[in-house]
Amino acid sequence: MIEVKSLSKTFNQKDGTMFKAVDGLSFTAEDGQIVCLLGVNGAGKTTTMRVLSTIFLPSAGTASINGWDILTHPQKVRENLGFLSGDTGLYNRLTGREFITYFGRLYGLDEGRIKYQIRQMANLLDMHDFIDKKIDFMSSGMKQKVSIVRSIIHDPQVMIFDEPTSGLDILTARNIITFIRECKNQGKCVLFSTHIMREAERIADKIVMIHKGGLLAEGTLEELRADTGQTDLDDIFVSYINRQNTEAEVMAHEF
Amino acid sequence: MNFNRALVVYKKEMLEMFRDKRTIFSTIILPFILYPLIFIGTFSLMSRQTAKLEEKGAVIALADSVNDNASHLISEQIKTIKNFTVEPMYQATPRMFEDKLVHAIISIKDSLQSSGIPIYQIAVKLDKSTDRGKMIADKVNVALKNAESKILEQRLAEKGINAEFISTVSIRQQDTSSTAKKLGSLLGSILPYLLIMLLIAGASVVAGDLVAGEKERKTLETLLVSSAHRNEIVLGKYLTIITFALINVAVNLISLYFSMRNIASQSGLQMAGVKFPLNGFLMLFLALIPLATLYAALLLSISTFSRNMKEARSYEQPILLVSMLLAMSSFFPAIELNNGLALIPVINISLLFKAVMMSDYKVTHLLLTIGSTIILDIAAIFMTVKLFNNEGVLFRSESDTSLKGLKKNKKAFFTPYYGLVYYVLALLALYYIGGTWQSKEIVSGLFKTQVIIILLPVLIILRLVKADWKQTLRLTGTNPVNFAIVPFIAISASILVSLLGQLINLIYPIPQDYLEKMSELLKMPDLQLWQIIGLIAVLPGICEEVLFRGFLYRFYENKNAWFAIIASAFLFALFHLDPYRFIPVFFLGVLLGWLLYKTNSLYVSMFSHMLNNALAVIIMQVGNKGILGYLISDQGEINWLAGIPALVILAVSLAAFSKINNKQEDILQS
Numbered sequence: 001m002i003e004v005k006s007l008s009k010t011f012n013q014k015d016g017t018m019f020k021a022v023d024g025l026s027f028t029a030e031d032g033q034i035v036c037l038l039g040v041n042g043a044g045k046t047t048t049m050r051v052l053s054t055i056f057l058p059s060a061g062t063a064s065i066n067g068w069d070i071l072t073h074p075q076k077v078r079e080n081l082g083f084l085s086g087d088t089g090l091y092n093r094l095t096g097r098e099f100i101t102y103f104g105r106l107y108g109l110d111e112g113r114i115k116y117q118i119r120q121m122a123n124l125l126d127m128h129d130f131i132d133k134k135i136d137f138m139s140s141g142m143k144q145k146v147s148i149v150r151s152i153i154h155d156p157q158v159m160i161f162d163e164p165t166s167g168l169d170i171l172t173a174r175n176i177i178t179f180i181r182e183c184k185n186q187g188k189c190v191l192f193s194t195h196i197m198r199e200a201e202r203i204a205d206k207i208v209m210i211h212k213g214g215l216l217a218e219g220t221l222e223e224l225r226a227d228t229g230q231t232d233l234d235d236i237f238v239s240y241i242n243r244q245n246t247e248a249e250v251m252a253h254e255f
Numbered sequence: 256m257n258f259n260r261a262l263v264v265y266k267k268e269m270l271e272m273f274r275d276k277r278t279i280f281s282t283i284i285l286p287f288i289l290y291p292l293i294f295i296g297t298f299s300l301m302s303r304q305t306a307k308l309e310e311k312g313a314v315i316a317l318a319d320s321v322n323d324n325a326s327h328l329i330s331e332q333i334k335t336i337k338n339f340t341v342e343p344m345y346q347a348t349p350r351m352f353e354d355k356l357v358h359a360i361i362s363i364k365d366s367l368q369s370s371g372i373p374i375y376q377i378a379v380k381l382d383k384s385t386d387r388g389k390m391i392a393d394k395v396n397v398a399l400k401n402a403e404s405k406i407l408e409q410r411l412a413e414k415g416i417n418a419e420f421i422s423t424v425s426i427r428q429q430d431t432s433s434t435a436k437k438l439g440s441l442l443g444s445i446l447p448y449l450l451i452m453l454l455i456a457g458a459s460v461v462a463g464d465l466v467a468g469e470k471e472r473k474t475l476e477t478l479l480v481s482s483a484h485r486n487e488i489v490l491g492k493y494l495t496i497i498t499f500a501l502i503n504v505a506v507n508l509i510s511l512y513f514s515m516r517n518i519a520s521q522s523g524l525q526m527a528g529v530k531f532p533l534n535g536f537l538m539l540f541l542a543l544i545p546l547a548t549l550y551a552a553l554l555l556s557i558s559t560f561s562r563n564m565k566e567a568r569s570y571e572q573p574i575l576l577v578s579m580l581l582a583m584s585s586f587f588p589a590i591e592l593n594n595g596l597a598l599i600p601v602i603n604i605s606l607l608f609k610a611v612m613m614s615d616y617k618v619t620h621l622l623l624t625i626g627s628t629i630i631l632d633i634a635a636i637f638m639t640v641k642l643f644n645n646e647g648v649l650f651r652s653e654s655d656t657s658l659k660g661l662k663k664n665k666k667a668f669f670t671p672y673y674g675l676v677y678y679v680l681a682l683l684a685l686y687y688i689g690g691t692w693q694s695k696e697i698v699s700g701l702f703k704t705q706v707i708i709i710l711l712p713v714l715i716i717l718r719l720v721k722a723d724w725k726q727t728l729r730l731t732g733t734n735p736v737n738f739a740i741v742p743f744i745a746i747s748a749s750i751l752v753s754l755l756g757q758l759i760n761l762i763y764p765i766p767q768d769y770l771e772k773m774s775e776l777l778k779m780p781d782l783q784l785w786q787i788i789g790l791i792a793v794l795p796g797i798c799e800e801v802l803f804r805g806f807l808y809r810f811y812e813n814k815n816a817w818f819a820i821i822a823s824a825f826l827f828a829l830f831h832l833d834p835y836r837f838i839p840v841f842f843l844g845v846l847l848g849w850l851l852y853k854t855n856s857l858y859v860s861m862f863s864h865m866l867n868n869a870l871a872v873i874i875m876q877v878g879n880k881g882i883l884g885y886l887i888s889d890q891g892e893i894n895w896l897a898g899i900p901a902l903v904i905l906a907v908s909l910a911a912f913s914k915i916n917n918k919q920e921d922i923l924q925s
Contacts (some may be wrong), residue, residue: 050476055476078482088476091271150477154482
């Protein structure tokens, strides 16, 4: 499970000013649950996920992955975490098998386990025809499958997908969505971010809306619908934005 | 740190590099083709050139004004030279010589020696600046020597003396500079440069790809979320660069060695007893290892800092350029390795190579070279690891450095980028305009430089960006006690910096004429003492502090205070355009920056700067070049003991100062 506790991330800009990319964000994602981090471009989705995956250190607050704190046990966090993003690159000069094996070794898995995992996943994703091809010669769909296997080679309990379908064609994007559902069925905790409302509507058990680094709304689709009186997620999102703006105006008015 | 994981990274990087055709071609295949081509090509070209020249022959005009048996013998010898056409002297011959239709004029005259025996005087006129001229001279010399011994034989035969009678001593000269040594000196000047450049080129091909390349291909993120620790990743990549750089050098050395042996056996050098110093080649390779590790670390940190490979390439350029200049030191025959030079990177390896090739190197130099390189190496690795753990560097984004952005945000003006631009302009103005003023008239020149070049532009710019100049320059009041402590700091620091100067002088002796010039400058016989203090101490104390601690410091304080202190001190030291004073002035700059940081008041650093310069002036005036001679590092005795009380006073006064000025609010920052 993922627990995010008043997480903030501030970047120093070159002109000396500070930019708050994530601002006191809290939410949780349970095992066997798909939680969607929803927000427009620049809302702080990628920064949040980078903090959760220990690429960035938080400026304030903390979070835990499968019970391990990102500040005190970053190594354990990485061992329990699979990470996949839409624009992830691969090492083109390696074959699919070499690429996956490399990451398996970095996770400290023994050779037998790596081989077994690759065989299992190749069966599941129908990869036998191309797994020994150089990545340079693979289609984007093949590459995406290699990336999927790479992200799950160490069988992590928590999966984080950062805009996993952005820039992919429909068929490849479908593979990802199927994979995300498969992760859920295996009882893993899944956090995935997108700015495409329809995608969230389709697979999310819970939606976490963020805007300008802060939490906008959190709940199941039904809860959000009931709260706003809207059915379409697009409309729900807009009505939350409007609500926040009016609240800000009222605040400004009162003081 | 798990070494196995670093090894996993290393193996994968090596595999990837070996799969890159361009890398393999430039590091391994090219050297194996290049040297044989260069050596065999040049050699065969040269020998063909010589053969061609001999085939072409020459036209020689011969004027024999003696016309006896002996002179005929001389003419005969010249006529036997292959491919030479010998014609008599005509009226037009001198003109033809000018027009290069005749290549040499030989005239034979005779006269009598005091004993009455005739001597033949042979004048050879030719142009030795051309290859043909040299060839003619060689051939004619041989012919004339033959003629001489034949004539001698005839004369001895006339007197009935055996020709062997005149050979009294047989001299066989042996050149003590062995052929290997000669070859070494030739190779010694070219090889170090070549190998150092190859090493850097080999390392940079790989380094750019390893981190900047990962950023460009968007694979870095995946690597960072794997359970490999960042230091393990750095180590794996670092080893990859070193391996490739060394493979490149080894391949080049091997190819070079065999090409040279090949040439030597073809040209008959081997017969003449030339042995190629194989162990010398091995030594070179070993000496290159520390340098390879240093460059691997440097280039890896550049690669880490760069957003993409193109950016990495452009950041590598200055390093390549500086290394090239340093490596060229082996070209100069007068430069030899000493203990001081053995501490300067690249120059030391370059000169050590030369010494090894000439097989007279000293073990101390070898150790100093390797030791100093390793120290730098550790510093560079430390920097790389630090950079790699800095998320701001790893995920650097484009910053707005346009003037439009500047107008929108006034605070955006104080960025390191603009600081550097301003500094470079000021430095150019100092060098070209200030230099001209000072060479015309020193007193007014110094005054104008301080006021017009150093002070005025800062005030104008602050006006232009509409900044509050008093706050920006930190012209704010401070605890009066500070002014009581500063003299202790300034004086003790002056003593220590002066000792440091002496220490530097031991390693890099300062030329005597330079010292004399410096003391002339500070004495200024036409002026009163108070006038000199005004010009050398008070004025720079105000103007230079405004520029360096007041203005330029602002550009570098966004990162952290120490960065601003070091950066402004570095620029301050460089501004003096004087390599001998660089280190002492740098330390002074650091101290002044710290005083400013602690008090947030420019008045304090101004006061300290004035005191420091005034001390130097007074010491010069009094004429005592003793331990306080801050700018003058005497060749004479150094009173090291003076350092101890100075150190104690400095430490105590700095501690007191630090305690009094615990935290000062800066209005601009809060």
